[in-house]
Amino acid sequence: xxxxxxxxxxxxxxxxxxxxxxxxxxxxxxxxxxxxxxxxxxxxxxxxxxxxxxxxxxxxxxxxxxxxxxxxxxxxxxxxxxxxxxxxxxxxxxxxxxxxxxxxxxxxxxxxxxxxxxxxxxxxxxxxxxxxxxxxxxxxxxxxxxxxxxxxxxxxxxxxxxxxxxxxxxxxxx
Numbered sequence: 195x196x197x198x199x200x201x202x203x204x205x206x207x208x209x210x211x212x213x214x215x216x217x218x219x220x221x222x223x224x225x226x227x228x229x230x231x232x233x234x235x236x237x238x239x240x241x242x243x244x245x246x247x248x249x250x251x252x253x254x255x256x257x258x259x260x261x262x263x264x265x266x267x268x269x270x271x272x273x274x275x276x277x278x279x280x281x282x283x284x285x286x287x288x289x290x291x292x293x294x295x296x297x298x299x300x301x302x303x304x305x306x307x308x309x310x311x312x313x314x315x316x317x318x319x320x321x322x323x324x325x326x327x328x329x330x331x332x333x334x335x336x337x338x339x340x341x342x343x344x345x346x347x348x349x350x351x352x353x354x355x356x357x358x359x360x361x362x363x364x365x366x367x368x
Contacts, residue, residue, distance in 0.1 A: 248301065273328045280324040285315040 213232050239246040267275045268300070287303070294302025325331045 203273065244298075244301070273330065276324055277321075277329055277330070287313065287317070344345050 217231060217233075239249055263275055263278065266278060290303040291305055292302070294304055326333065326336065
């Protein structure tokens, strides 16, 4: 219930306050344009069916992404969700390249020979960092807060069974 209220509040805040402000504040620079022109965006979607279809596909993909993300977290762990989230970036880039080279060159992204390989390296570093942070992989030359499993070290954990809470309700204010 409170999540739905927050969504409605966010939509109202964006629709009634932020978008009108972005519409009237000039962006500056060489082009005397606006930060955001929601009216022009609606007109473009109305006049160009592929833009409307891609916009609806985007909304649908985000809805499915969130649904399946929650399902993965519920069924597996948050680590799995984090790994899937890291792979999402490269998947979007691959789909963008696919749209450009297979469907139409009007949309999508052209592979830039100057920075394309740098992007691939960045995606690899993102995935490696996620795997290291979530302790999915261990690299011997990189310090880790926990030793790798099966290394002979035992992990010491605190036993909270039978302990007393710090605040037991006897503290009163006022």
